[in-house]
Amino acid sequence: MTDYTMSELEGWNERIETLMHEAGLNCYEQQFEICSYEDMLCYEAYVGMPSHYPHWSFGKAYERKKTFYSYNLTGLPYEMVINSDPCIAYLMRDNTLLLQILTIAHVYGHNDFFKNNRLFKENTRAELTVEMFKSHASRVRDYIADPSIGPKKVERILDAAHALRFQIRRQGEGKPPSRSELAKETPDVVPDRLKIDLLGFLSERGKLTYWEKDLINIVREESFYFLPQMETKIMNEGWASYWHYRLLNDLELPQGLHFEFLQRHNLVVRPYQGQINPYFIGFKMFEYLDKNHGQDKIFEIRAQERDQSFLRRYLNRELCEEMCLFNYKIRGAEIVVAEVADEDGWKVIRDELANTVGLGMVPEINPQGVENGVLVIEHVYDGRELEMNYAKETLKYVADLWGGKVDLKTKLNNKDKIIRCTEDKIVSVWDD
Incomplete structure (x- = not known):
């Protein structure tokens, strides 16, 4: 049983919307869906999307989350928000009235961040988000249902693409080449547009069929969608936490609700022992910056920065x-x-x-060229060595998509090394 009615919740949402506009937040149209904890488990496992293509990793994530939740080893998120236009958010039915009020305000903070931060503007088209994921899901299911392809072949390509999903252009996809530009490119030379996009290079130059390339591009396109979220985790959660705190204080809540609000807020932004809580770091930084530099400055920061530059500068x-x-x-x-x-x-x-x-924390691996049919890729060494077991297993996926031998250049113990993978997935380490 919940301690609120839907009309009561709608009334609180209207009050929060009014305060949000008065505070200067600029949001997409907001839609809320009330869901059960079972639905929230599914949404969380499928990264929040109403429709997503099938893959065993999503089922594994669901079972893991369900088991942990059943044994009280973890909780569920109070809400889940999709970067889309209109913005879609899920609220768990079992939340208390105050928790729903707090998470509604938190959602508007995320919504404003999605709409105005430059990384989201450069990498995503919010108005097409839901349709993009639906299209991807439909195409993958069609390949699975095709008797000439089937689930095993689809899974093989998706497994490889998932292993390499963040070996893409980290600053955004950029403008696609024209047919004339493609015709001028030399096969054994990596064009500028693909020099920092290993997955894109493999989808174009690997020995792959049309449907295999399509699967890789589906994973790649979705990776561009998730990239801004990964790059702004501290800022995004800090911004949402800062604004739920401001908005709920402005609501002048009844005493009972205000006391629960303080408890819930402190649980969200408390420091974690032995690890970083992005809500805590982001909230404290935006609170400090607003106090010392004013609201215009924090809106400017929200629009321009990513976590790395945010931390370095502020x-x-x-x-x-x-x-x-x-x-x-x-x-x-x-x-x-x-x-x-x-x-x-x-x-x-x-x-x-x-x-x-x-x-x-994701090593950057870029294509360097092709020598006698061997794909040469290079680890951008920044003083941190590759974790060898992970590197060797991932290299097998590169060889699988390339369709031949692959040499990975890196450093081990300050010495230049080549990790080589053959067509038979035999991996060895050589001096460069």
Whole structure:
């Protein structure tokens, strides 16, 4: 049983919308759907989309989330928001009235961020989001149903594409080439448009059929959709948390609801032990910036930055000290504090945090060219070595999509190395 009626919830939503407009937020049309916890599990497993193509990884995610939830090892999100126009959000039916009010306000913060941040503008077309995912789902199901293709062949390509899904152009897809430009490109040379887009290169130059290329491009197109969300996790959640806090304070809630609001808000933005809570970091930074620089500045930051630049430019010593941020390292069997937010240490903390947000933890692998039929790819080495077991298994997927031998250039122990994968998926390491 819920402690509210739908008309009551609609009334709170109207009040929040009014305050949202008065505060200067600029949102898409907002649609809410009330769902059960079982539906929320499904939406979360299928990354929030009303329609998504079938793949075993989504089913695995669903069963894992369901098991963890059943044993009280994890909770469910209070809401889930889709970057679309109109913006779609799911609210769990079992939420209390206050929790629904808080999450409605939180959703409007996300909505404003989706509409106005430049990464979302450059990488996505919100008005086409839902139709894009529906089209992808339909095409994948058609290939599965095709007797000449079938589920096993589809799964093989999707597995490989999923393993490489973020080896794409990290700054946006860019303008597609014309037919005349394509005709001028030399087969063994990597064109500029694909030099930082391994998945795009494989979809064009790999030994693949039309439907295999289509599957890869489906995964690639969806990766561009998710890219801004990965690159702005701290900012996006911080912005939404900052505005739910502002809007609910402006609502002048009854005492009982206000007390629950403070409890819920503190649970959302509390620091985590041993890990970073993006809600906490983002909320504290936007709160500090509004206090010290004003609302015009935080709207400008919301529009222009991604997590990495946001942290590098605006995470200062005062904030590091207030949030008790520190770096730790593993020495043998012990974990020791390596840096604290003192006169010099806070800069190290800031820089290391900025290097690990978004795609900072995903190694960048780019195509270099083709030599005697062998695809040569290179790891952009930044002082962090590849995790070898993962690298070897992923390289097999590259060879599968290329349809031949692949050489991966990297560094191990400060020495130039080549990780080679044959057509038979035999992987070995050589000196370069």
